[in-house]
Amino acid sequence: MAAVTETIVFRWQFCGGVDEDSAQEVRAWVGAHGDICLAVAVRTATGGWLLDCGDLWSPETADMDMLFNSARSAIEHLARLHGAALVEAVCRCGTDADCD
Numbered sequence: 001m002a003a004v005t006e007t008i009v010f011r012w013q014f015c016g017g018v019d020e021d022s023a024q025e026v027r028a029w030v031g032a033h034g035d036i037c038l039a040v041a042v043r044t045a046t047g048g049w050l051l052d053c054g055d056l057w058s059p060e061t062a063d064m065d066m067l068f069n070s071a072r073s074a075i076e077h078l079a080r081l082h083g084a085a086l087v088e089a090v091c092r093c094g095t096d097a098d099c100d
């Protein structure tokens with residue numbers, strides 16, 4: 001397991017739902033408004049989660065068949081393999097401060 005060498009701020013996207021419980025696919029995007037997709041997790045017919053290919057990270061063959069009990073744990077597994085810690089981005093739109 002790689003040591004954590006970087007922190008990446010990201011935001012969730014819940015495709016086909018409003019949260020992880022209702023989504024069919026969950027994507028992690030860089031920053032509060034960035035257009036780079038870090039990683040993708042897809043719900044299986046049995047309710048588990050599999051990793052799919054993002055712009056930045058894609059699962060190795062061995063990780064493609066790994067079944068996770070949440071999209072979050074799937075994507076965090078991939079982040080750890082890349083030595084990254086994920087921190088949820090903060091959107092500050094509507095304020096004087098910049099978004100993450």
Ligand SMILES: [Zn+2]
Pocket residue numbers: 032033090091092093099
């Ligand atoms: Zn914003």
